[in-house]
Amino acid sequence: MAFFRPPFSVHTMLTVLLFFLLSPVLFSRASKLEDGIYFTLEDERVSFCSRFLNISHQVGCSSLRSGTYGTIELISNRSELVNLLGRRREDKVVIFMDYSLFIDENLLRECRTSEIVSAIVVFAPDYSDPDTTSSLNFSENSLCPNGLYSFYNLSRECNDPYIINPSSSSYALIDWPFPVVLLRDNEGELRRNLTICYETFNVKPIDDTRCSLEIRNFMSAVGSSSLCVERQHRVPFTLFE
Numbered sequence: 001m002a003f004f005r006p007p008f009s010v011h012t013m014l015t016v017l018l019f020f021l022l023s024p025v026l027f028s029r030a031s032k033l034e035d036g037i038y039f040t041l042e043d044e045r046v047s048f049c050s051r052f053l054n055i056s057h058q059v060g061c062s063s064l065r066s067g068t069y070g071t072i073e074l075i076s077n078r079s080e081l082v083n084l085l086g087r088r089r090e091d092k093v094v095i096f097m098d099y100s101l102f103i104d105e106n107l108l109r110e111c112r113t114s115e116i117v118s119a120i121v122v123f124a125p126d127y128s129d130p131d132t133t134s135s136l137n138f139s140e141n142s143l144c145p146n147g148l149y150s151f152y153n154l155s156r157e158c159n160d161p162y163i164i165n166p167s168s169s170s171y172a173l174i175d176w177p178f179p180v181v182l183l184r185d186n187e188g189e190l191r192r193n194l195t196i197c198y199e200t201f202n203v204k205p206i207d208d209t210r211c212s213l214e215i216r217n218f219m220s221a222v223g224s225s226s227l228c229v230e231r232q233h234r235v236p237f238t239l240f241e
Contacts, residue, residue: 041183045190049180051219061176062219063119068179069214070094070118074198081107085114092118094213096183096194099125103138112177119215121181123191139167179215 049061070092075081081101084093093116101107102122111117143165185191197211 039193041190045184047182047184048217049176049182057175059173059175060219061178061180063179063215063217065218067214067216067218068094068119069212071210071212072096072194072198072202074195075101077101078104078107082110085110085116087116089116091210092116094119094121094215096121096123098123108171112174117178119179119181119213121183121213124182124184126186137167139165140171141165142170142173179217181215 051058051060051062053059071094073084073093073095075084075095075097078101081095081097084095095111095117097120099122102120108120111120145165183190194211201209201211
C-alpha cells in the first residue's frame with residue numbers, strides 16, 4: 001500500500017469513473033449522452049493501493065475484474081462513519097473520507113469487515129502545509145519494517161525499546177477486501193462537485209437516481225512458482241522481448 005506518501009505514484013492505465021444515473025430528459029441539451037453521465041478523474045489526481053505477494057499470501061488491494069461499483073457516501077466525521085456501518089442496506093457503498101479518518105485503525109477495521117463497503121476513497125492531505133502533515137503521525141508499514149528478514153533477531157530489533165516505527169498501522173501488510181484510492185484535491189473543486197451530487201441524489205433521493213462511483217483497477221498475481229512456470233508455457237505471447 002505504498003501510495004500514502006508524496007509524490008503520487010500514478011497508474012496511468014487505471015481509471016476512476018464517476019457517473020450520475022440521471023433521467024435521459026436531463027440530457028436533451030447535452031452534445032453526448034456519455035458526457036452527461038460520466039465524469040472521469042484524471043490520472044494525476046489518483047493513486048491506487050496495489051496488490052502484492054509475500055512469502056505466504058497476498059496483501060494490498062484490487063477492484064473486481066469487471067470493476068467495483070457503489071453508491072457514494074461522503075463521510076466528514078467519525079460518528080457518521082460508525083452510523084453508516086451500523087445501518088442495514090441492500091446497496092454497496094463507496095466511502096469518501098478525509099485522511100485523518102483513514103488513519104484511525106479501529107474505524108478501518110470495521111470498514112474491512114462490513115458487508116456494505118465496496119471501496120474507500122481517501123482525500124489526500126495537503127503535503128505543502130507543514131502544520132497538516134506534522135499532525136498526521138502515520139506509517140503504513142509494520143512496527144519493525146523488514147524485521148523478519150533482518151540480520152538481527154526479533155528480540156533485539158522488534159521489542160521495546162527497539163521499536164523503530166511507533167507510528168505503524170501495518171496497512172501495507174493487510175489483504176484489503178476492496179480497492180482503496182488516494183485522491184488529490186488541493187483546490188477542493190472535486191469535493192464541492194461531489195457534495196452537490198451527493199446531497200442532490202443520495203441524501204434525500206426522490207427516485208432511484210444515485211450519485212455513484214466505479215473503480216477499475218483489477219490486479220492479479222501468481223501464487224506460486226509452479227503456477228508462474230505453467231503460465232509461461234500456456235500464454236502464447238510475451239510482453240517484453
